[in-house]
Every structure is written in C-alpha cells, then in structure tokens.
Amino acid sequence: MKISIIIANIVTRISTFLLRIIGSGGTSLPGKAGMVFKRNLLQLLSNNIKVVLITGTNGKTTTSRIIAEIMKKAGFTYFENKSGANLISGITASFSLNSTLTGNPKYDYAVIECDEAAFKTVCPMIKPHTIVVTNLFRDQLDRFGEITHTLNNIFIGIKASSDSVVVLNADDSLSFSLAETISNKIILFGLDSPPHGSDSDFLSDAPYCIRCKAPYTYEYRTYAHLGKFFCSNCGYHRHQPAISAGNTTLLQNSSKIDLVIHSQVYSCLLALPGAYNIYNALSAVAAADSFLIKHEVIVAALSSFNSGFGRMEILDLDGTAAHMILVKNPAGLNQVINFLSTDSTRKLLVLILNDNYADGTDISWIWDANFEKIKSFSDTLDKIIVSGIRAEELKIRLKYAEFDENEIILEKNYKKLINFIVSDTADSIPVYILPTYTAMFDFRKALSKKYKIRKFWK
Amino acid sequence: MDKLKLCHLYPDLLNLYGDRGNIISMQKRLEWRGISLELTEISVGNDFIADSYDIVFIGGGQDFEQEILLTDLSEEKKKNIRYAVKSGVVFLAICGGYQLLGTHYKNWNDIQYDFTGAIDIHTIGHKKRMIGDFTFKCSDSALAGLTVAGFENHSGKTYLGGAVKPLGEIIKGSGNNGEDQTAGARYKNVFCSYSHGPLLPKNPVLCDYILKTALIRKYGDYNLSVLNDSAEIAAGNYIIKKLK
Numbered sequence: 001m002k003i004s005i006i007i008a009n010i011v012t013r014i015s016t017f018l019l020r021i022i023g024s025g026g027t028s029l030p031g032k033a034g035m036v037f038k039r040n041l042l043q044l045l046s047n048n049i050k051v052v053l054i055t056g057t058n059g060k061t062t063t064s065r066i067i068a069e070i071m072k073k074a075g076f077t078y079f080e081n082k083s084g085a086n087l088i089s090g091i092t093a094s095f096s097l098n099s100t101l102t103g104n105p106k107y108d109y110a111v112i113e114c115d116e117a118a119f120k121t122v123c124p125m126i127k128p129h130t131i132v133v134t135n136l137f138r139d140q141l142d143r144f145g146e147i148t149h150t151l152n153n154i155f156i157g158i159k160a161s162s163d164s165v166v167v168l169n170a171d172d173s174l175s176f177s178l179a180e181t182i183s184n185k186i187i188l189f190g191l192d193s194p195p196h197g198s199d200s201d202f203l204s205d206a207p208y209c210i211r212c213k214a215p216y217t218y219e220y221r222t223y224a225h226l227g228k229f230f231c232s233n234c235g236y237h238r239h240q241p242a243i244s245a246g247n248t249t250l251l252q253n254s255s256k257i258d259l260v261i262h263s264q265v266y267s268c269l270l271a272l273p274g275a276y277n278i279y280n281a282l283s284a285v286a287a288a289d290s291f292l293i294k295h296e297v298i299v300a301a302l303s304s305f306n307s308g309f310g311r312m313e314i315l316d317l318d319g320t321a322a323h324m325i326l327v328k329n330p331a332g333l334n335q336v337i338n339f340l341s342t343d344s345t346r347k348l349l350v351l352i353l354n355d356n357y358a359d360g361t362d363i364s365w366i367w368d369a370n371f372e373k374i375k376s377f378s379d380t381l382d383k384i385i386v387s388g389i390r391a392e393e394l395k396i397r398l399k400y401a402e403f404d405e406n407e408i409i410l411e412k413n414y415k416k417l418i419n420f421i422v423s424d425t426a427d428s429i430p431v432y433i434l435p436t437y438t439a440m441f442d443f444r445k446a447l448s449k450k451y452k453i454r455k456f457w458k
Numbered sequence: 459m460d461k462l463k464l465c466h467l468y469p470d471l472l473n474l475y476g477d478r479g480n481i482i483s484m485q486k487r488l489e490w491r492g493i494s495l496e497l498t499e500i501s502v503g504n505d506f507i508a509d510s511y512d513i514v515f516i517g518g519g520q521d522f523e524q525e526i527l528l529t530d531l532s533e534e535k536k537k538n539i540r541y542a543v544k545s546g547v548v549f550l551a552i553c554g555g556y557q558l559l560g561t562h563y564k565n566w567n568d569i570q571y572d573f574t575g576a577i578d579i580h581t582i583g584h585k586k587r588m589i590g591d592f593t594f595k596c597s598d599s600a601l602a603g604l605t606v607a608g609f610e611n612h613s614g615k616t617y618l619g620g621a622v623k624p625l626g627e628i629i630k631g632s633g634n635n636g637e638d639q640t641a642g643a644r645y646k647n648v649f650c651s652y653s654h655g656p657l658l659p660k661n662p663v664l665c666d667y668i669l670k671t672a673l674i675r676k677y678g679d680y681n682l683s684v685l686n687d688s689a690e691i692a693a694g695n696y697i698i699k700k701l702k
C-alpha cells in the first residue's frame with residue numbers, strides 16, 4: 001500500500017519538474033498523473049494535516065493569502081496551493097509536493113483554496129479542520145449553472161465533513177442559508193454597518209428570499225446583495241456575526257476598521273482597499289479564530305498583509321508600476337471600478353477579456369458591470385486599451401458607456417501591448433491591468449519573456 | 459424630440475447575465491439620433507398596462523426566479539400582455555422571457571407551467587443544456603439574410619406553432635430546439651431569441667430594425683440616420699468567423 005503512495009508521489013514530482021523545465025506554469029497535470037497510481041492519494045496525503053479549505057465565488061485567493069499571513073505570524077508551519085491550482089488535480093499535486101515520498105506531511109497546516117464546483121469532491125476527501133465559504137455571486141453560468149446549484153454542491157461537501165468548523169458570511173443571504181442545513185460548528189463574519197468613503201453598487205444577485213421567494217428588506221447594504229437582510233414573510237434574517245467590522249472607512253489603498261472578535265474591539269488598519277477585501281479579511285480572521293490564534297497576532301498580520309497572486313499585484317516593469325487585478329464577474333469588476341474611481345492619479349487602464357473555459361465561455365457579464373462609472377473618471381485615464389480574445393466586445397462595451405470609440409486602443413498582440421505600456425508610461429504613469437483568468441496567465445507569460453517577474457508556481 | 463417608451467418586464471427576476479446590454483444598446487442608438495427612451499420597470503406586484511409602451515423587453519432568468527414570477531403572473535397580467543402583442547407593441551423577449559410569451563413550459567418531470575399564451579409557441583424542458591456561441595440567418599425580408607451572432611444557454615426546447623415564423627435559420631448552434639434549424643420567433647411585432655445577454659450590441663442592424671418597427675408604429679414612416687457601426691460589426695464578426 002505504501003509503495004503505491006510512493007509511486008504516485010514520484011510520478012507527481014517528475015511531471016511537475018518536467019513542466020517547469022519546459023517553462024509551463026501548468027499545475028493540474030502532475031496531480032492527475034499521481035492520481036492514476038493512487039486513486040485516493042489526496043485523502044491519504046491530507047490525513048495528518050490540519051487543513052483550512054476556502055471556497056466561494058469571490059475572494060478565495062486573497063482570503064487564503066491572509067490566512068497564510070496570520071499563520072506565518074503565529075509561527076505555524078503550513079503550505080498553500082498557490083497559482084490558482086484549485087481543482088482536485090491541482091490540490092492533489094500541492095499535497096504531494098508538500099509531503100515526503102512515503103506520504104508523511106512536511107507541515108502541520110495547509111491553506112487550500114478550492115473551486116466551488118470541485119468542492120463537493122475535494123472536501124469529503126480532505127475533511128478539513130475549517131471550511132471557509134467567502135460568498136456566493138452569479139459566476140460563469142455556463143460552467144457552474146444556477147447559484148442554487150453551486151450552493152447545493154457546497155452543501156454536499158460540508159455534509160460529508162461534519163467535524164469541520166464552517167466559516168460563513170452573515171451578510172450574504174445566499175451562502176448564509178447553509179447555516180440552517182448543516183450541523184457543524186459555525187463562525188459567522190460580517191459588517192456591522194455600511195462602509196464610509198465609497199459609493200457602492202447594489203447590483204443584486206439575490207433580491208428575493210432563498211427560503212420563501214418574498215422580497216428582502218435591508219436595514220443597510222454594504223455592496224451587491226450583501227448587508228443586513230430580513231425577510232418579513234418567513235423571518236429569514238442575518239444573524240449577528242462573532243467576527244465583524246464596525247466603523248469602516250475605505251481609503252485609497254487601505255481600510256480602517258474596528259475589528260470585533262468575540263466582542264473584543266481592535267482598531268485596525270487593513271492594508272487592502274475596497275469593501276470586498278474587508279470581507280476577505282474578516283473571513284480570514286474567523287478561520288484564524290477556529291485555530292485559536294491570539295487576537296494580537298491576527299491584528300498584526302492584517303496590517304502587514306500584502307496582496308496575493310494576481311488579485312492586486314504590483315509588478316515592476318523597468319520602473320513602470322503595473323498593477324494587475326484579476327476580474328471575472330460583474331460584482332468583482334464593479335468593486336475594482338469603485339476602487340479606481342477613488343484614485344485621482346493619472347493612469348493607463350488595460351482591460352483583457354478571454355472566453356476560454358476557465359474564464360467562462362459566456363462573456364455577457366461585462367454588460368452588467370458598471371463601465372459607465374469608468375467613463376465618469378475617464379479624465380484620470382491617460383489611455384484606455386482593450387485586449388484579449390474578446391477585445392472587440394470590450395471595445396463596444398466602452399463605446400456604449402459613451403467612450404469615444406476612436407480613443408479606445410484595441411491591441412490583441414501581447415508583445416506590442418507590453419511595448420506600448422512601457423513606452424507610453426516612460427514618465428512613470430502607473431498602469432492598471434484588469435485581465436480575466438486565462439488572460440492573466442497568458443499576459444504574465446508574455447511579461448516574463450521580457451521582465452523578471454515571479455513565477456506562477458512559487 | 460421624438461421619444462419611445464420602453465417597459466422592462468420583471469427586471470429583477472429576468473436579468474440573466476448581460477440582458478441589460480440590450481437596453482443599453484437600444485437607448486444609446488436612439489440617443490445618438492436625438493430620440494429619447496423612457497424606461498419603466500414593471501415587476502412583482504406592479505400592474506402592466508398594455509398600451510402605455512412602445513417596446514417591451516423581457517430578459518432571461520434562472521429557475522429560482524422563474525418560480526417567483528409564476529406566482530405574480532395573474533390572469534389580468536397575462537391578458538394585458540396578450541393584448542399588447544395583439545395590438546402591435548414591439549416585444550423583444552430573450553430566453554426565459556421568450557418562453558414566457560408562449561403557451562406553456564413542460565419540464566422534464568412532465569410538470570406543466572402555463573404561461574401567457576401571447577404567441578403560439580411552447581417549450582419542453584430537457585436535461586441537456588444547449589450552450590455556446592451560435593449564429594443564424596435572419597428570415598425577415600427587410601433584413602436580407604443578415605447573419606446574427608449570439609450566445610445560447612438553455613435546456614428548454616421551443617417549438618413554433620403555425621402562425622409564428624422563426625426569427626432566423628440556424629447556421630451554427632442549436633437554436634430553438636436543436637432539431638428543426640429554427641432560431642427564435644417572429645409574430646406581429648414580437649422578436650424572440652435564445653441569444654441571451656447582449657444580443658443587440660454586436661448586431662446593430664437587428665437593433666435598428668427593432669427600433670424602426672417601434673418608431674414607424676408610433677410616428678408613421680420613419681428614417682433612422684446611419685451610424686458608424688464598424689466596432690459593433692467587428693464584435694459580431696469575431697463569432698461569425700470563429701464558427702465558420
């Protein structure tokens with residue numbers, strides 16, 4: 001039995017090594033190869049590790065990075081599945097690479113983000129110490145189907161892991177509804193008042209009660225469908241979270257919050273912008289709380305946190321600061337647009353839209369996002385560039401948001417695009433790059449041919 | 459200033475990805491010609507008064523939302539929608555909205571939901587979804603075989619009754635049911651399609667045709683000035699070329 005683990009581990013490692021040699025950032029093949037030799041490889045490898053498994057529509061990566069930062073500060077030994085390898089194959093490969101050949105863990109803890117659709121298979125195999133569901137938004141209908149379908153997948157995963165602590169978003173009427181159907185220990189997080197400093201968009205994915213289909217009323221909303229909801233028909237309502245933020249102020253690159261952990265209040269500067277990141281931080285705090293990490297350690301980690309892969313990454317391209325922010329659905333993009341609208345410095349804006357499977361083949365969602373708001377701060381934009389497989393659709397989206405179509409630059413060739421960005425920003429205007437998932441990988445690859453940037457798999 | 463009144467029916471329930479793109483497209487293409495568009499949203503609990511509007515837009519929805527809608531769709535509301543169709547109000551109905559204009563929907567468990575019966579079409583639910591980019595050739599002679607590009611994502615198979623013509627003939631993709639090569643529906647001034655989300659932005663000729671139908675009904679013979687549509691056509695052509 002042991003021997004098959006060893007073989008599976010060796011296969012996984014060799015294929016990972018070969019992929020690196022040929023310069024591919026591919027992260028799923030090695031896990032697949034390993035699983036051929038040991039079907040339940042993931043189950044065996046995760047047996048003696050305390051895992052926090054993070055799923056949900058938006059904020060998985062940032063939340064994972066914050067949890068890791070807190071664990072680091074707390075002196076835990078842990079590993080993460082970086083580079084967005086969040087399907088069963090990628091997760092298996094991560095465990096394989098972080099165990100000894102005979103399958104013993106090298107670390108005590110693991111911080112693993114997991115795709116919502118893969119969750120129902122991954123979660124029962126890992127049986128995590130803690131499960132975090134960040135939120136649920138409409139996302140990639142072609143891949144995930146309806147929200148209620150995603151919700152059910154998450155339910156199936158949690159149900160098979162009854163000893164896990166489950167961290168849920170009290171302000172999200174969709175994912176919070178899980179609380180009523182599971183018997184696990186639950187830690188809730190949420191905002192106790194709407195944030196100051198930025199006008200939010202309230203594009204709602206869930207105006208009607210998930211239990212009885214009557215319209216919700218809100219005491220306040222934070223953004224999208226999140227807030228203090230209440231159904232006057234059936235009584236379904238937000239519960240007071242144990243981990244919360246009050247008195248929140250959104251600043252240019254950070255947020256000020258009064259962080260409440262089990263009624264103890266800590267004034268805290270979060271080194272991340274936007275309301276969505278306050279939620280990410282709170283869910284990470286709740287996860288840390290499930291491991292009984294000291295409050296002081298949590299607060300210190302929050303202020304020193306730097307953002308994770310792709311979500312708000314700053315790359316140095318020969319003196320040009322390139323901010324890369326992954327966008328994949330309207331709620332996420334609107335949050336980024338809100339953030340950009342508060343920044344008055346001159347900048348270059350690059351939008352990159354792909355329609356590969358991992359991006360969602362349906363790009364209709366860009367018509368729901370608030371491009372009209374981009375127009376409202378267009379005087380701060382030095383240039384606006386569209387790229388990616390579906391650049392033409394981005395161009396008309398901007399045109400119908402009243403941008404002059406002659407001023408929109410369409411450049412599908414990444415090499416030319418990079419040259420343009422760097423030459424145009426010779427006087428050090430920062431550039432904001434908003435790619436979809438596969439566009440981010442492709443564009444990084446193009447960048448790495450010219451510049452030294454962090455490798456995908458690190 | 460000339461003006462059209464548009465009713466967005468069930469905007470908070472039938473609002474699948476990007477349906478708003480169709481309204482933005484109509485609104486801007488009118489505005490750019492000095493015609494205004496007045497937008498009214500009618501949802502659960504609101505009366506629908508048939509002769510108040512020149513155009514009615516109905517988008518697509520998910521099953522969860524469609525169940526809410528069925529409880530709101532009173533006999534009175536159904537009657538008013540039928541009357542609006544009969545009296546020549548322009549309708550653009552997408553996916554769930556398209557099905558809603560028909561007589562009924564039977565799901566794969568054989569449970570039947572009665573809809574408005576405004577046009578003679580019905581839908582049978584299937585387990586397998588028809589998903590992906592698709593193209594069709596318009597049947598209206600005024601559009602002279604225009605190729606339309608869209609994205610379909612539906613499990614219902616829709617069948618047209620005798621008086622209802624298809625909006626077009628499938629070039630690539632599934633269309634109404636994946637069987638008879640028909641795409642969408644045309645009846646009086648009703649336009650239906652399974653192209654969810656932003657059908658009109660990258661099909662500007664179809665958009666103008668729909669707008670012109672409404673303008674002629676209201677003002678008599680009407681001349682729409684020509685716009686530069688090269689960006690829109692390039693976006694549609696990307697799909698048309700990819701599927702060739």
Ligand SMILES: [Zn+2]
Nearest residue numbers: 209212231234
């Ligand atoms: Zn209710």
